[in-house]
Amino acid sequence: MHVHDLSPSPGATKNAKRVARGIGGKGGKTAGRGTKGQHSRGRGKVARGFEGGQMPLKQRVPKLKGFNNPFRIEYQGINLDVLEASELTEVTPETLHAHGLTHKGALIKVLGRGEITRAVHVKAHGFSRTAAEAITAAGGTVETLPLPYASGRPPAKGNQFTNR
Numbered sequence: 001m002h003v004h005d006l007s008p009s010p011g012a013t014k015n016a017k018r019v020a021r022g023i024g025g026k027g028g029k030t031a032g033r034g035t036k037g038q039h040s041r042g043r044g045k046v047a048r049g050f051e052g053g054q055m056p057l058k059q060r061v062p063k064l065k066g067f068n069n070p071f072r073i074e075y076q077g078i079n080l081d082v083l084e085a086s087e088l089t090e091v092t093p094e095t096l097h098a099h100g101l102t103h104k105g106a107l108i109k110v111l112g113r114g115e116i117t118r119a120v121h122v123k124a125h126g127f128s129r130t131a132a133e134a135i136t137a138a139g140g141t142v143e144t145l146p147l148p149y150a151s152g153r154p155p156a157k158g159n160q161f162t163n164r
Helices: 082-084 093-098 129-137
Strands: 075-079 107-112 123-124 141-144
Touching: 075 082, 082 107, 082 129, 093 107, 107 123, 107 129, 129 141
Parallel strands: 075 107, 123 141
Antiparallel strands: none
């Protein structure tokens, strides 16, 4: 047996109904489409989003202003008063997470609210100028950690429609 020998079983297929062949007999004239109107003509379909001439939703809704920068670097801020209250001598993102002060894997930036009165060794991804000055003035050290991605900006988040 070969592919050209294959055929459907007898009675499994039947010929399509031939419509619109004149006014004599069934399926003539309007071919079962009724009279007039959108569905009797052509494909009977309209463009996606067409609402019969009414102003479409995509045009009725106001446009959003501004845009979201896909390369924004999100830091989680930790203030000096939080470091003072934590009583840690060695501050890293891991120790802050272990004490429940930050989220796991967050980029940490130390901010200058409050005061610090003891020497603390702080490792973070960023420091405000006032925070760095306050830590070094109290006898501590400041170490800036490299960002987890190689190039100068983080990978974009979202999809192809993020800023449209």
